[in-house]
Amino acid sequence: MPKKLRKYWERFNSVIxxxxxxxxxxxxxxxxxxxxxxxRNLSNVLIQITPLAIIAIGQTIALIGGGVxxxxxxxxxxxxxxxxxxxxxxxxxxxxxxxFIFLIAIVIGTVNGVICNETKIPPLIVTLATGSIIRGxxxxxxxxxxxxxxxxxxxxxxxxxxxxxxxxVVLILLYVIFTLIxxxxxxxxxxxxxxxxxxxxxxAGISVxxxxxxxxxxxxxxxxxxxxxxxxxxxxxxxxxxxxxxxDSLTAVIIGGAxxxxxxxxxxxxxxxxxxxxxxxxxxxxxxxxPFYQYIAKGAVLLIAMILNSRKKKL
Amino acid sequence: xxxxxxxxxxxxxxxxxxxxxxxxxxxVYIAFVILLVISGxxxxxxxxxxxxxxxxxxxxxxxxIVIAQTLLIITRGxxxxxxxxxxxxxxxxxxxxxxxxxxTALVIVVALAVGMSVGLLNGLLAVKLKIEPxxxxxxVMSLLTGISFIxxxxxxxxxxxxxxxxxxxxxxFRVIPISVIVWAVLAIAFIFILKKTVFGRYIYAIGSNxxxxxxxxxxxxxxxxxxxxxxxxxxxxxGILLAGYLSNPTLxxxxxxxxxxxxxxxxxxxxxxGGKGGIGGSIIGTLIIVFLASxxxxxxxxxxxxxxxxxxxxxxLVFSYTGRNRSV
Numbered sequence: 232m233p234k235k236l237r238k239y240w241e242r243f244n245s246v247i248x249x250x251x252x253x254x255x256x257x258x259x260x261x262x263x264x265x266x267x268x269x270x271r272n273l274s275n276v277l278i279q280i281t282p283l284a285i286i287a288i289g290q291t292i293a294l295i296g297g298g299v300x301x302x303x304x305x306x307x308x309x310x311x312x313x314x315x316x317x318x319x320x321x322x323x324x325x326x327x328x329x330x331f332i333f334l335i336a337i338v339i340g341t342v343n344g345v346i347c348n349e350t351k352i353p354p355l356i357v358t359l360a361t362g363s364i365i366r367g368x369x370x371x372x373x374x375x376x377x378x379x380x381x382x383x384x385x386x387x388x389x390x391x392x393x394x395x396x397x398x399x400v401v402l403i404l405l406y407v408i409f410t411l412i413x414x415x416x417x418x419x420x421x422x423x424x425x426x427x428x429x430x431x432x433x434x435a436g437i438s439v440x441x442x443x444x445x446x447x448x449x450x451x452x453x454x455x456x457x458x459x460x461x462x463x464x465x466x467x468x469x470x471x472x473x474x475x476x477x478x479d480s481l482t483a484v485i486i487g488g489a490x491x492x493x494x495x496x497x498x499x500x501x502x503x504x505x506x507x508x509x510x511x512x513x514x515x516x517x518x519x520x521x522p523f524y525q526y527i528a529k530g531a532v533l534l535i536a537m538i539l540n541s542r543k544k545k546l
Numbered sequence: 547x548x549x550x551x552x553x554x555x556x557x558x559x560x561x562x563x564x565x566x567x568x569x570x571x572x573x574v575y576i577a578f579v580i581l582l583v584i585s586g587x588x589x590x591x592x593x594x595x596x597x598x599x600x601x602x603x604x605x606x607x608x609x610x611i612v613i614a615q616t617l618l619i620i621t622r623g624x625x626x627x628x629x630x631x632x633x634x635x636x637x638x639x640x641x642x643x644x645x646x647x648x649x650t651a652l653v654i655v656v657a658l659a660v661g662m663s664v665g666l667l668n669g670l671l672a673v674k675l676k677i678e679p680x681x682x683x684x685x686v687m688s689l690l691t692g693i694s695f696i697x698x699x700x701x702x703x704x705x706x707x708x709x710x711x712x713x714x715x716x717x718x719f720r721v722i723p724i725s726v727i728v729w730a731v732l733a734i735a736f737i738f739i740l741k742k743t744v745f746g747r748y749i750y751a752i753g754s755n756x757x758x759x760x761x762x763x764x765x766x767x768x769x770x771x772x773x774x775x776x777x778x779x780x781x782x783x784x785g786i787l788l789a790g791y792l793s794n795p796t797l798x799x800x801x802x803x804x805x806x807x808x809x810x811x812x813x814x815x816x817x818x819x820g821g822k823g824g825i826g827g828s829i830i831g832t833l834i835i836v837f838l839a840s841x842x843x844x845x846x847x848x849x850x851x852x853x854x855x856x857x858x859x860x861x862x863l864v865f866s867y868t869g870r871n872r873s874v
Contacts (some may be wrong), residue, residue, distance in 0.1 A: 352864045353818060355680045360860040363805055367853030374850075478684055491678045523700065526692030536687040537677040 233386030245488030246500040252486075253503045256510060266517050274396075276513050278464065281398045282307065282457035283479050287487070288409050289450030289482040291501040293354075295413070296446040297493025298347060301358035303454040303480055305365040306339060307473030310458025312369055315378025315468025325384055332455050339365065340451035369470050376470040388463035396472035398460045405453070410498050422446060426493030435507035482533040483508045485540050508532070574814050574830045581834055585841045592837075593781075594842065601713075603723035605836035607632065607791065608806055609829065610729055610784040613736050614777035616828040618679075620740075621753045621773050623672055623760040624822035626683040628781050628807055629800030630665050630690035635695050635785025640704035640795040650707040657782045664690065665778020669771035687804075694797055702795030714790020725787045732780065737825045749773060754821020809856045810835050817867050 240247070261268050265502040267276075286303045293300040310332050317328040339361070346357045388398045413419035421442045433439045454473070461472055487504035489496025511532060515525050585592045592598075611628050618625055635657045642656060643649040668686055670677035706714065716724045740746035751759040752766045760766045789795065813831030816823025835856070844852050 322724060346861065346865075350865045351863070354817060355678070356860065356864060359680075359805070359808075360857040360864075363853045363860075364857035367850040367855075367857065370853065371850035396817060471606075473713070481681060481684070491681070521696065523692055523695035526688045528692075530685045530688030530690075530692065533688065534671065534677075534682060537682060537685065538671075538675050541676050 243497070245495075246497050246503075249487055249500050249503045249507075252329070253507055256507055260510060260514055262515055264514060267514065268449045272513070272517060276509055277395070277399055279512060279545060280506055280509040281402045282460045283483060283509060284402055284502055285405060285457040285460065286454050286476050286480045287501040287505045288498055289453035290484045291487065291489050291496055291498050292409070292413065292422060292446050293450045294484055294489040294491065295426045295493065295496050296443060297429065298354040298443065298446060299358065299481075299491065300343065300447060300450040300454075301355065301477060302339060302343065302362040302365060303450060303457075304473035304475070304477035304491060305362050305369065306336060306451050306454035307458035307461060307476055308470055309335070309365060309473075310455045311367050311462040311465065311472055312373050312378065312468035312470055313461040314380050314384075318384065319379055319381050325381060330380045332459070333452060336451040336455035337448050340448030341444055343451070344447035347441055347447070348440045371422070373468060373470050376423070376469040380462045380466050380468075384459075385463050385466050388460060399504060400461070401456070401460070405456070406498065406502055409449075413498055418442065418445065420451075423494055426495070428494070478529060478533060479508050480505075482529065482536055486535040487546075490540055504536075517536055548783075567814045571846075574827050574834070577813070578830050578834050579838055581841070585837060585844075588841065598721060599721065599726070600841055601836050602726045602729075603791075604840075605832055606723070606725040606729040607784045607788045607804040608803065608836065609812070609832045610732055610780055610787070611803055611807045611808045612828050612832045613732055613825055614780035614784075615724065615811050616814070616816055616823065616825055617736070617740075617749065617773050617780075618777050619748055619808075619811050619816050619818065620820060620823055621770050622818075623668075623679045623770065623774065624683065624808070624818075625668055625774075625777060625781075626680060626804040627664070627668065627687040627690055629803035630694065630798075631661070631778070631781045632785040632788055632803060632869040633797060633800035634664075634690050634694045634697075635661060635782045636789040636792070637698055637702060637795050637797070639706050639786055639789035640702065640711060643697065643704065643706040643707045643710070643795055645707060647709065650709045653707065653710070654766040655788065658779060661778045661780075661782020661785070662775050663778070664781070666771065669774025671769050672774065689791060698797065699805050699830045700797070704795065705793065706789040710786055711792065714787045714792075716790075721751065725791065728783070732783070733825055733829055740824055745769075750821050755855050805853075805856060806835050809860050812860055812863050812867075815867070817848075818864065 266272055286307065290300055290303060312326060313332050313335070318324045343354075343358055343361055345359070346352065347354050350357075350458055388396065388401075404497065413422065416418070419434065421437045421439075423441050424435060425442050429439050432442075437481070454476075458473065462468065465472065483504035484496070484501045485504070486507055487496065487500030487502070508529075511528055512525065515522070515528060582593065597620060611632065615625060615628065639653045639657055643653045664686070668679070668683055671677050671682040671686070676683075679853075705711075713724055713728065718724060718727065740749060748759070748764050748769045751762070751764055752769050756766050809826050810831035811823070813834055814823065814827025814829070816828060838855060839852050842848070842855070
């Protein structure tokens with residue numbers, strides 16, 4: 232193998248492997264389930280992928296930085312509840328609510344980042360606890376689904392070009408932007424350095440605390456974007472709609488090659504992970520398997536991905 | 547490296563860290579007394595003996611799960627699947643026996659066997675395959691929830707046999723709930739095991755420093771997996787009590803156990819760094835969780851406020867125990 236090619240392989244092998252795996256899964260599924268290929272179903276899959284893939288970007292950045300964010304699901308739920316309650320209130324409702332939602336997401340991300348910076352509490356526990364607080368706030372506000380999202384927003388996200396909707400365009404834009412940020416900017420390199428070894432990163436002149444706070448802010452804001460996409464789809468506020476995204480985003484990111492050790496992983500890898508997770512959901516749906524098996528499938532896929540991942544670490 | 551850092555921290559002990567160390571050991575008892583005083587002032591009815599026994603009975607399932615969680619956290623493990631696990635055991639006990647007394651022995655054996663298997667699975671994933679236990683137990687939680695749904699087809703069915711019902715909701719002398727006695731016996735047994743036996747010393751040793759534990763000849767992996775199996779067994783006992791306590795099995799209701807049990811353990815002074823803490827503190831931690839929920843209820847503040855209070859409690863207490871991060 233030429234030297235340059237080998238270098239690329241060494242750097243990107245986790246991404247290449249997950250895309251080869253994705254192609255194999257896609258081919259197998261299309262052959263076994265002809266329904267899967269129908270344009271109608273494919274556009275369904277795209278709709279399912281969007282929020283998960285957006286959340287996966289933030290989760291990937293959190294993991295690369297050596298952290299993890301267990302609040303992504305509740306932030307998405309919070310967003311749908313706020314959108315359902317406030318967007319229809321006034322002519323400027325939509326605009327003001329979106330700004331308000333992003334401000335809240337920034338506050339949540341900052342709180343997570345500051346606590347991780349200033350204490351020795353592991354990020355898993357920090358975000359588990361802040362997640363509980365956020366869930367409490369949501370539930371004290373709204374126990375059951377309700378409120379409504381203005382039609383304008385629903386229409387906007389669902390404008391379709393062939394099988395793509397605006398939501399899909401947003402998704403693609405976010406992936407391009409964050410791939411560039413993580414590979415071409417000082418911030419991106421700092422996140423990798425911090426995840427690899429925070430002490431060395433600090434000695435190299437990176438202000439680790441600021442970078443860490445930024446990773447949690449990005450994760451929370453992207454979870455809020457995903458929440459907006461979800462509320463445009465459901466048209467209402469649902470206090471627990473984000474719950475599945477916590478586990479699904481971890482699964483997607485880990486399939487995509489990021490590790491809990493930090494400093495590893497690529498955003499494009501997580502995209503493939505998110506697509507694979509969504510395909511699994513979709514196949515279980517179209518093959519009329521009882522929805523109860525979804526729990527088993529999801530748990531099994533997460534565990535298998537973690538096991539393969541832990542093998543990789545040892546090599 | 548770790549020890550060295552700790553040494554430095556010890557030399558620079560300020561008032562705050564002395565206070566936090568005092569608080570870690572004795573604070574939970576003070577906090578509990580304060581909570582009792584507050585609830586006594588706000589609603590004297592809460593301190594009546596019958597109400598207290600009632601709360602203890604309510605708390606016994608959680609209390610036994612907390613013993614399991616304490617053992618795991620001392621050995622640097624953790625288990626988020628306890629809620630799904632306890633529900634699965636309850637559904638199995640009710641579904642298999644269908645209130646038939648002749649199947650009592652069978653359901654108990656099945657429950658304990660399933661409990662140990664779940665513990666073994668969690669242990670193998672966390673210890674042998676070295677997966678972050680918080681995440682692997684999220685995966686196991688999903689598996690167990692799936693099995694519960696498939697087993698019941700979505701609706702809880704059956705009822706526990708009379709003996710199990712007696713365990714879960716019966717009383718001795720018409721006053722003392724049997725489930726509270728089961729909880730107390732298990733708690734005393736595990737306090738004894740942790741303090742007085744070689745196995746107990748191994749548990750603390752592998753929690754505080756796995757490397758040196760293995761150097762002095764402790765089989766670290768085997769001990770850690772055994773702790774997971776014992777925890778699985780304890781959770782299944784909690785599941786049997788729950789089956790006897792609730793007259794109709796439901797699939798919901800397990801979601802609160804993971805966070806409740808972790809909060810109780812941390813309140814009791816067991817730290818995530820491993821090797822520290824014990825059952826005694828965890829029991830008081832459990833009582834605080836149970837009494838707090840009841841107090842919030844009486845004040846008209848429901849489940850949401852409990853979630854908020856618990857999240858804050860976890861953050862504040864873990865911070866007060868572990869102190870500030872001075873490195874990066």
